[in-house]
Amino acid sequence: MAMECNQNQNALHIVMFPWLAHGHIMPYFELSKFLAQKGHKISFVSTPKNLNRLTNLIPQNLAHHITLVSLPLPHVDGLPQGAESTSELPIDKVPFLKKANDRLQLGITQFLEDSNDVNWIIHDFACHWLSQAVSHMRIKLVGFTVFNATTFSFLGSPSDILGGTCRQRPEDYTVVPSWMEFIPSNGIAYKLHEITNHWNCMDPEVSDLQRWAMVVEGCHAVIIRSCPEFEPHTLNLLRKLYQKTVIPIGLLPPHLGDDNSQGDERWESLKRWLDNKEENSVVYIALGTELSLSQELMHELAHGLEKSGLPFFWVVNDRPLVEGVFGVDIIPPGFETRVSGRGMVWRGWVPQLRVLAHRSVGGFLTHCGWSSIIEALGLGRALILFPGGSSDQGLNARLLHGQKIGLEIPRDDKTGSFTSDSVAESIRRVMVDREGELLRENARGMKEIFGNVELQNKYLTEFAEFLVKKSSNGTE
Incomplete structure (x- = not known):
């Protein structure tokens, strides 16, 4: 690999600039490693705390190809001191992080001018100002x-978004848009509680939709974390x-x-617990790093797990219910005693991929983040869909439910409320009931796409070749 790097005559200098969220930074980092393997010089730009998490993840043979470029996050009134990523914030504070991210413009522009050899910038939705900043x-x-x-097809064309002819209210996003009516699984739309919740994390001056529309209009190409084997129709629609x-x-x-979990004492104790469970018997529950349910809904979820009667492993994050106040009773009193032996509640970080890969895990109750879905389907795990807002x-969730790859737990469209009975019924259907066999079979079949490293690397290679070709001929 190192030999390939040293002999690459078409080496480019590529700057990576992801949004300040773990779920964005890690895919950008994976892409960086692949491009570095092809011999390209990578400058990975983010804030100090986010980069600190990456320092030990750079493979030794790529260390001289990947440089972490640290830009201090400017202060913005309303942003809690020291916060540099979405995982450190309640959702109503995220707009202030976007405003702080906008103030990185001066720092990255200065870095680009000082470098004087950058060929490409691969960047996220948040920096809508970047094309103007580098126009010279x-x-x-x-x-x-x-x-x-599918997500970005649903949101529509940049011209509609920026022209104001598109949807203006949260309610407008709860119906299938006309341009998607002939797409398979066309029940894809937000529930009101989901889009209302997301509305609260958008910058009121420049919405997420406007940011992305301006990014699309100002870039030479758009890359999507997907493949035509999974989304042929919506990829064509997006073009x-x-x-x-x-x-x-x-x-x-x-x-x-x-x-880095190998040899870790906590992982070893968890592994011993999983080793004692039957194959495909355990439900793994993890709702991501950013989703906070109310105490009432956390209790409802807990009672649903209890009623299911199945073994489970539940990761509970220590996120505040209300800013600054941690939920002492986030788990119902006596719950862990009642489910002792059958269920385990785990607080803090867990090596999710290792858990999903364990033979005893048969299903995954997930918040439906795209990264988590990719991990689970890459291992053929059945999905119980519980989307965050x-x-x-x-x-x-609508996409996977419509394709019968997972089953969505019924929730009230307006409030997001649900019952413990619906949780228990959904879990049992996906995990053990006869009527869920098709879901389990379809999920196992997804390994051929999501777990096919050779197939996925083919698309990465094609993109790397695109960058070299467009750099050499200078055309669009």
């Missing part, structure tokens, strides 16, 4: 969304909506060897 430089831009093509080069780069599936999660 000989740099090409690629917009990289870490979501799938029509964008009137621009849209390149699937594959699913960027993670690798078991990439985490932000970004793409609700649309992912």
